Amino acid sequence: MTTSSARKAVTGARTEAGSGAATRTVTKAVLFHELGGPEVLKVEDVPLAGPGPGEVLFRVEAIGLNRAEALFRAGAYYYRPTLPGSRLGYEAAGVVEAVGEGVTAFAPGDAVMAAANFDFGVHGVYGERVILPEGSVVPAPAGADAVTSAAMWLTYSTAYGGMVETGGLAPGDHVLITAASSGVGTAAIQTALQVGAVPIAATRGEAKRQQLLDLGAPHVITTDSQDLVKEAGRITGGQGARMVFDAVGGPGFADACDALTPGGTAVIYGTLDRRPVHLSLNWPLTVHAYANGALSREEGFRRRAAAFIGSGLASGALAPVIAETFDGLERMADAHRLMESNTHTGKIVVTV
DSSP states (O other), X not given: OOHHHHHHHOOSOEEEOOTTSOOEEEEEEEEBSSSOSGGGOXXXXXXXXXXOTTEEEEEEEEEXXXXXXXXXXXXXXSSOOOSSXXXXXXXXXXXXXXXXXXXXXXXXXOXXXXXXXXXXXXXXXXXXXXXXXXXXXXXXXXXXXXXXXXXXXXXXXXXXXXXXXXXXXXXXXEEEESSTTSHHHHHHHHHHHHTTOEEEEEESSGGGHHHHHHHTOSEEEETTTSOHHHHHHHHTTXXXXXXXXXXXXXXXXXXXXXXXXXXXXXXXXXXXXOSOOOOOOOSSOEEEEOOHHHHTTSHHHHHHHHHHHHHHHHXXXXXXXXXXXXXXXXXXXXXHHHHHHTOOOSEEEEEO
C-alpha cells in the first residue's frame, strides 16, 4: 500500500479545514500540559495524518494502564515529558486501519497491541487512533478480546523477559515477587507457575492475601506484619529463594536480596520507592536492572514473548487479572486515581 492510499484508508476520524488550508484529519487523545496529579490529563483534538513509510495506524479499542504513566505524568519517571502537549500511554489494543509503505507484517483488519518500546511522550497511546512504527506493534493473541489484549503485553512480556530470559528462572526455583498485587506482579505469579517455578508473593498488608492465594500463589508474605527474610527462609526450607523479581527498589531492595540463596539472582524492573536502591551484602549475588522497553526493541524477543503469551492464554495458564474497566477517554483521570490509591489488584483498563 502506498502512503497516498494508506491515507485514504483511514476511516472514522473527523476532518476539519482551516481558512484556505488543506483539510486535515483529527482524533481525540489524552494530553497533559503541566506536571501534576490525574487532574492534569485532558482530552483534546490532535492532528492525525496517515501512516508514513514503516508505520501502522490502528484504531484503539482498549488501553492498559501502567504505573510508569503516573510517574511520567508527575515528572518522576526516568525520562521527562516535553511540555506542553505531552502524550501518554504504553499499552493499547485495537485494529489496524492503514499501513504505510514497506509494512509487510500487518494489514488493515489485523488485531494488534502496542509493544511499549517507545517514548510515550511522543507516541503515547491514550487516544482514539494512534500511529506507531511497525516495530512497536505486535499481533494480539488469537481469540482475545480488546480488554484482555490491552492487559497482556507489557505485564506478561515484563514477567517473561525479566524472570525467564534475563534471570533464567527454571522449574523448581523459588522466586520472591514483590508488589505482587500489581499488574506485573499478578502476571509474574502466573508466569512462574507456567514455567514450573514456585512463586512467593510479597504484599504489604493482609487485605490482598486471599486474592493472591486465589490467583495461584502457593505462598504469600505480608511485609507489614511478617519478616520477609525469615518467612522466605521458612518457605524454602532454609535455602532462600533462587530469584527476586522486584518492582520496588529503594532501601527495601537489600532486604529482598537478603532472602536469596547464596549465588541467587535479583531482577529489579521498577522503582516504586524513589529513594536510592540499597545493595544487599548477601554475596555472591547477581543483580539485573531490567528494562523491558529495551528488550522489546529486539524482533526476536517480541516473537518469543508473543509465542509464550499466546500459548499461555490458550491453555488457560495465563489470564490477566482486571481490577476495573473504565469506559471512555474522559475517565482516564479517574483510572489514574484508582491506580495511585494502591487499593486494586491487577490491571486497570480504559475502553475507547
